Amino acid sequence: MKSITKFIGLDVSKDKIAAAVAENGTGQARYLGVYPNTLEAVRKLFNRLGRPGELYVCYEAGVTGYALARFLKGLGIKCIVIAPSKIPQTPGPRVKTDRKDALMLAEKLRMGELVPVWVPDEADEALRDLVRARKARMEDLKRARQRVSMLLLRLGITKPEKMTLWSERYRAWLRSLELPQKNSQAVLQEYIIAVEETEQGVRRLEQLIQESAADSPHAPVMQALQALRGVQVIAAATIVAEVGDFTRFAHPEQLMAYAGLTPREYSSGGKVRRGGITKTGSPDLRWICTQIAHSYRYAPRVAGNLAKRLEGASPQIQAIAWKAQVRLHRKLMKLIARGKSRPVAVMAIARELLGFVWAIAQEANCEMAMGRRSA
Numbered sequence: 001m002k003s004i005t006k007f008i009g010l011d012v013s014k015d016k017i018a019a020a021v022a023e024n025g026t027g028q029a030r031y032l033g034v035y036p037n038t039l040e041a042v043r044k045l046f047n048r049l050g051r052p053g054e055l056y057v058c059y060e061a062g063v064t065g066y067a068l069a070r071f072l073k074g075l076g077i078k079c080i081v082i083a084p085s086k087i088p089q090t091p092g093p094r095v096k097t098d099r100k101d102a103l104m105l106a107e108k109l110r111m112g113e114l115v116p117v118w119v120p121d122e123a124d125e126a127l128r129d130l131v132r133a134r135k136a137r138m139e140d141l142k143r144a145r146q147r148v149s150m151l152l153l154r155l156g157i158t159k160p161e162k163m164t165l166w167s168e169r170y171r172a173w174l175r176s177l178e179l180p181q182k183n184s185q186a187v188l189q190e191y192i193i194a195v196e197e198t199e200q201g202v203r204r205l206e207q208l209i210q211e212s213a214a215d216s217p218h219a220p221v222m223q224a225l226q227a228l229r230g231v232q233v234i235a236a237a238t239i240v241a242e243v244g245d246f247t248r249f250a251h252p253e254q255l256m257a258y259a260g261l262t263p264r265e266y267s268s269g270g271k272v273r274r275g276g277i278t279k280t281g282s283p284d285l286r287w288i289c290t291q292i293a294h295s296y297r298y299a300p301r302v303a304g305n306l307a308k309r310l311e312g313a314s315p316q317i318q319a320i321a322w323k324a325q326v327r328l329h330r331k332l333m334k335l336i337a338r339g340k341s342r343p344v345a346v347m348a349i350a351r352e353l354l355g356f357v358w359a360i361a362q363e364a365n366c367e368m369a370m371g372r373r374s375a
Contacts, residue, residue: 003053004078009105010059011098012037012068018098019045022106029106031099037064039071052076058109058116060084060101066119080116085280088113118244127212128241132284134205134234141198148174148191155184166195206234213237221246224364225357226309227321230295235288239357242285246361255358259285261351277347289350289357296332296349300325316363324356 004024011018017037022029035041049055057072057079072079088108108114120128145166152159157177163170174192179185210233213222222236231239249255256262259282264275279286300322302310310318328349335345 004056005054006050006056007106007110008049008055008057009102009107009109010057010068011101011105012059012062012064013098014064016098017042018102020099020102020106021049022110024110029103029110031103034098042068042071043075046072046075046077056109058082058105058114060087060105061117066125069119070122080114081119082114083117086115118248120244123216124218124241124244127209127216127237130205130209130212131234131238131241134202134209135238135284135287137198137202137205141195141202144191144195144198148188148195151184151188151191155179209234209237216240220368221361221364224313224317224360224367227313227317227360228292228353228356229298229306229321229325230292232305232309235292238288239285242282242288243361246358247365249358252355252358256351256354258282259289259351259354261286261289261347261354277351286350289353290346293328293332293346293349293353296325296328296353298329300329314363314367317360320356320359320363324353328352328356 006024007022009020009022009029015037017035019032019035020029021032032045035045046052046055046057052075055077057077059068059079059081061081061083066081069079069081082105087104090104105114149165159165159170159173163173171192174188177188179188213219213233213236216222216237218240222233222240225231225236225239226233243249243255243258246255249258253262257278257280260279261277264278266273266275277286302322310321313321331352332345332349335348336342340348
C-alpha cells in the first residue's frame with residue numbers, strides 16, 4: 001500500500017463509467033469525467049493515470065459483474081469490488097449523481113472505509129450462474145404446477161384420495177381428464193406440456209451441475225460437504241458456488257452473517273431487542289440451507305445414500321457430520337416442542353448448519369493442503 005499514490009473511484013453503468021481520483025494525502029478528490037464502458041477506453045484511462053503499482057481502484061458490486069475487476073487485475077492494477085450496503089453514509093443533501101458517487105468512492109477508498117466483496121474467477125462465476133439458473137427453473141416449475149392446480153380448483157375437479165401430487169399415477173390421471181369445454185381442455189394440455197418442458201430443463205441443468213462439480217477445483221470440498229445429511233451433489237455445488245473461498249471466513253459466524261441468517265438486534269442501554277434474520281448477503285445460500293435444514297426432522301442415522309457418500313470421507317469429516325445430525329435434530333425437536341413455528345425453527349437449524357458446513361470445508365481444505373505437501 002505504501003507505493004499507492006492514487007485512489008480511483010468508478011461509478012460503473014451499462015454504457016458509461018464516471019471516474020474520480022483522490023491523491024495520496026489530504027486533498028479533495030478530483031473528477032476525471034465520463035468514459036465509455038469498454039475495455040479499450042478503460043485501458044487508455046489508466047495508462048494516463050500512472051503506473052499500475054501506483055493505482056488502487058474500486059467500484060460498487062452490481063449488475064455489471066466482475067469483468068472489469070478481472071481486466072484491471074490483468075493489467076497489474078489493484079481493484080476491489082465493494083458492497084454497496086456497507087458504504088458509510090454521510091448526512092447531508094439527498095443528491096445522487098454519477099459524479100458525486102465517483103468522488104465519494106475515491107475519498108472513502110483513500111480513507112479505508114470500504115468493505116470489499118469476494119471476486120470470483122470466470123470458472124467460479126460460471127458455476128454460480130449454473131446453480132442459480134437451476135433455482136430459477138425450479139421456481140418456474142413451481143409456478144407451472146400451481147397453474148394446473150388452480151385450473152382444476154376453479155373447475156371443481158378434485159384428485160382421487162391417496163394419490164400423490166405429480167406422481168406417475170397423478171400425471172396419468174391428469175392426461176385422462178376430459179373437460180366439458182374445448183378451450184378448458186386446451187388450456188389444461190398446455191399447462192401439462194409447460195410442466196414437462198420445465199422439468200426437462202431442470203434435469204438438463206442438474207446434469208451440467210454434476211459434470212461441473214466433478215471437474216471443479218473445489219471438487220474435494222463438494223465431496224466432503226456431502227457427508228452432511230441432506231447434502232448431495234446439487235446442494236454441495238450450490239453451497240460452494242455461493243460461498244466460493246471458505247478460507248475468507250475466519251469464524252463460522254461470519255459465514256452465517258454472509259448468508260443473512262443472523263438475527264437483527266436493536267439494543268440500547270439495558271434493553272436488548274432481537275428480531276428476525278437480517279436477510280443480507282447471499283439469498284441463494286440462505287435458500288439452499290433452509291432446504292437442507294428440513295432433513296434434520298428425522299432421527300439421526302446413517303443408511304442408504306448417506307452411507308455411500310460417507311465411504312470416502314475421512315474420520316474427522318464423518319465425526320463432524322454425525323455431530324451435526326445429533327445436534328441439529330435435537331435442537332429442531334426442542335424448538336418445535338417449545339412452540340416455535342416450523343419456519344422459525346428451520347431457519348435456526350439452517351444457521352447452525354452453516355457452522356458445520358464451515359467446519360467441514362476447513363477440514364477438507366486442510367486435507368488438500370497436506371496432500372499437496374506430501375505429493
